[in-house]
Amino acid sequence: MDREWNDSQPIYRQLRDRVVAMILDGVLSEGDPLPSVRTVAAEYRVNPITVMKGYQQLVDEQLVEMKRGRGMFINAGARDLLLQGERQKFLEEQWPRIAATIHRLGLSAEELLEGGASGAPPPNANEEERSKP
Numbered sequence: 001m002d003r004e005w006n007d008s009q010p011i012y013r014q015l016r017d018r019v020v021a022m023i024l025d026g027v028l029s030e031g032d033p034l035p036s037v038r039t040v041a042a043e044y045r046v047n048p049i050t051v052m053k054g055y056q057q058l059v060d061e062q063l064v065e066m067k068r069g070r071g072m073f074i075n076a077g078a079r080d081l082l083l084q085g086e087r088q089k090f091l092e093e094q095w096p097r098i099a100a101t102i103h104r105l106g107l108s109a110e111e112l113l114e115g116g117a118s119g120a121p122p123p124n125a126n127e128e129e130r131s132k133p
Contacts, residue, residue, distance in 0.1 A: 011046055015054035022065065023079050030079070032071040034064060060104065 005011050022028045035057065041048040055072055058064035063078040103111065 005046075012050050012054035015040070015044075015046075015051060016057045019058060020063070020082055020086075023074060024082055026079075028074050030076045032074045034058075034074070039076070053118050061130070099116060 003016055017035065019028070028034075035043075035050045037048050037055065040046070040051045044051075059066055059072070062079075063075055063081065064072045064079065065075050066072050107115075
């Protein structure tokens with residue numbers, strides 16, 4: 001996880017978003033434990049209550065399960081649940097602005113595909129990496 005925090009949103013929310021990104025990127029998988037609250041608090045120099053608040057959001061969203069005395073673990077189906085929500089959020093919040101920019105600049109599908117091939121990772125790049133021996 002990145003050690004830098006920005007002022008645009010609360011740290012607990014940024015922490016939650018970083019764990020979500022790790023799940024979506026395949027860094028954390030179903031059944032994997034989250035780092036302990038104390039470990040994260042010490043490593044990132046934040047209050048343990050802040051870490052717990054971020055983790056609690058993940059529990060509330062049913063992405064993480066708290067096992068008393070053992071820690072917190074990624075729930076089965078968490079990645080699929082996140083993909084569904086993140087895709088919908090993208091289509092509702094970001095895509096309209098992107099589509100408007102594409103239209104305003106008069107870009108064709110071919111130009112977008114050519115331009116995207118140079119800098120963006122291919123779709124499912126993380127899945128391809130995980131399947132390599």
